[in-house]
Amino acid sequence: MGSAVLTRKKYDFTDFAVFSEFVFLLDSYRVQQYTELKWADRVVDEGKMGYSFRRDWDDIRKILTKMARVPVELRYLLKWARYQQLLRFVGNIISTMMFLLFGLTVFFAFGGNRGVYSSLANLIVYLLPVVAGGLILAFVGPPILARKIYRKLTEYRQRNIGQFREWESQLKVVIQNLILSASQQAREGKLEGEDAKGKKGSGGRLEQVDDLYKAAWHRIKRLLGGGEERRREEQGFVFALFMNDYLGTRLLQKPSLLKKHYTVQLVQSASSANT
Numbered sequence: 001m002g003s004a005v006l007t008r009k010k011y012d013f014t015d016f017a018v019f020s021e022f023v024f025l026l027d028s029y030r031v032q033q034y035t036e037l038k039w040a041d042r043v044v045d046e047g048k049m050g051y052s053f054r055r056d057w058d059d060i061r062k063i064l065t066k067m068a069r070v071p072v073e074l075r076y077l078l079k080w081a082r083y084q085q086l087l088r089f090v091g092n093i094i095s096t097m098m099f100l101l102f103g104l105t106v107f108f109a110f111g112g113n114r115g116v117y118s119s120l121a122n123l124i125v126y127l128l129p130v131v132a133g134g135l136i137l138a139f140v141g142p143p144i145l146a147r148k149i150y151r152k153l154t155e156y157r158q159r160n161i162g163q164f165r166e167w168e169s170q171l172k173v174v175i176q177n178l179i180l181s182a183s184q185q186a187r188e189g190k191l192e193g194e195d196a197k198g199k200k201g202s203g204g205r206l207e208q209v210d211d212l213y214k215a216a217w218h219r220i221k222r223l224l225g226g227g228e229e230r231r232r233e234e235q236g237f238v239f240a241l242f243m244n245d246y247l248g249t250r251l252l253q254k255p256s257l258l259k260k261h262y263t264v265q266l267v268q269s270a271s272s273a274n275t
Contacts, residue, residue, distance in 0.1 A: 011181040012050035016193045016266075018043060019182050020239035024261075026064075026175050030168050031242045032153070034068035037061060053178075060174055067167050074156060077149050084145040091138025098131055172245070179248040179266070186237055187268045193236050237266035 013019055025040060043049060044057045070077060157164050185191040240261045244251060253263035 009052065009177055009181075010184060011053045011178060012185075013048065013053065013181070014050075014185065014190050014192055015048055016182065016186075016191050016237055016239075018048045019178065019191075022049060023175055023178055024240050024242075026060075026171060026178075027242045029064055029067050030171055032157070033242070034064075037064060056174075060171075063167050063170055067164065067171075070153075071156060074152060077152055080145050080149055084142045084149075087138045087141040087145075091135060094131055094134045094138060172243075176246050176248075179246050182237070183248040183266055183268055186266055191237070237268075238263060239266070240264070 022040065022043060025035060028035060041061075044054050047054065049057075182191060238252065241249070241264055242261050244262045244264065248267050249264040250267050251262060252265050253259075255261060
């Protein structure tokens with residue numbers, strides 16, 4: 001990655017929704033959750049992340065590709081991943097077929113066609129052991145394969161921990177620049193949130209009624225939540241991150257059993273301190 005990308009710099013995007021999704025995607029690579037970059041390529045090409053970021057994207061993308069690359073000695077994991085997808089597909093097919101068979105059986109049972117009903121019922125009885133075994137394999141197999149793939153990749157990462165830490169450190173600098181740029185854009189009134197987009201809509205009567213109820217609900221929440229809740233809602237710009245070691249964010253909610261990421265809020269003050 002070029003040294004210019006690793007310096008403190010400001011990016012000129014204006015869409016908070018695109019920024020929050022993009023930062024979440026980049027941050028996921030720091031916790032080994034690799035995803036396709038087609039969406040990111042399209043967003044950058046369309047200029048939604050700004051001209052300055054577009055110039056740096058090729059260098060940033062190379063780092064992401066290296067982090068997610070499967071080495072030659074672990075190429076067999078790609079076959080495991082294909083088996084995992086195949087098992088899920090088979091499970092969906094079996095579930096759909098059995099649902100249809102049960103549905104048709106019930107339909108003909110209540111329809112009085114005893115001959116068809118008996119045939120379908122017998123078919124279900126014959127297929128039940130095979131279907132049960134297939135469903136168990138289809139729904140238990142993918143998680144087992146996923147754990148095996150993750151363990152092999154983790155072992156590879158540990159053997160090359162120095163290189164991965166360097167990539168993650170470089171990626172952290174990029175994400176930090178994006179967050180501080182968003183903070184400055186918000187402070188200057190150039191960052192458009194969801195509320196700003198809503199005001200550009202058609203303004204139909206149903207939307208006006210919906211906005212009225214939303215406003216009333218937010219007012220009640222502010223009364224119940226006190227000054228801190230009021231300050232957060234007025235400031236806005238809430239998004240998700242897997243890591244919470246960036247300047248320019250305020251922690252709102254920690255990860256839980258059902259949610260593996262932090263909920264943070266963009267700090268618009270000049271200091272941009274992490275709290």
